[in-house]
Amino acid sequence: MIYRRKTYIIASSFVEEFNALFNDILLPAQLKYGARLIGRWHTQLEGETSEIFAMWEYDTMEQYEEIERKIKADQEHVRRVQERYDKLGRHRYAEVFRREIQQQFFTSTVNRDRTILH
Numbered sequence: 777m778i779y780r781r782k783t784y785i786i787a788s789s790f791v792e793e794f795n796a797l798f799n800d801i802l803l804p805a806q807l808k809y810g811a812r813l814i815g816r817w818h819t820q821l822e823g824e825t826s827e828i829f830a831m832w833e834y835d836t837m838e839q840y841e842e843i844e845r846k847i848k849a850d851q852e853h854v855r856r857v858q859e860r861y862d863k864l865g866r867h868r869y870a871e872v873f874r875r876e877i878q879q880q881f882f883t884s885t886v887n888r889d890r891t892i893l894h
Contacts, residue, residue, distance in 0.1 A: 827842035
């Protein structure tokens with residue numbers, strides 16, 4: 777198994793909209809093609825900045841890459857994302873994202889059957 781952590785640092789004023797985008801559009805596409813969400817969390821940082829990160833589980837790096845290819849090739853999904861960006865205002869994304877999106881991959885140091893994921 778491999779695990780992916782995807783981290784976003786955003787303006788706190790954008791958290792509600794960003795969560796709606798994730799739940800309405802991004803998550804369904806990931807699940808449709810086989811991604812397994814472990815969880816997604818939010819914490820308030822300094823000032824008006826928030827961190828949101830999600831942990832995902834995949835059997836292999838190849839499985840992750842195949843899921844990503846399918847999502848990017850899904851024209852209906854791409855259309856829905858573009859429509860949401862247009863609705864929210866594309867110019868806002870430069871304002872609300874405080875850092876580049878970070879993505880890291882991990883392997884577990886504990887057998888899966890000894891965790892809540894079994």
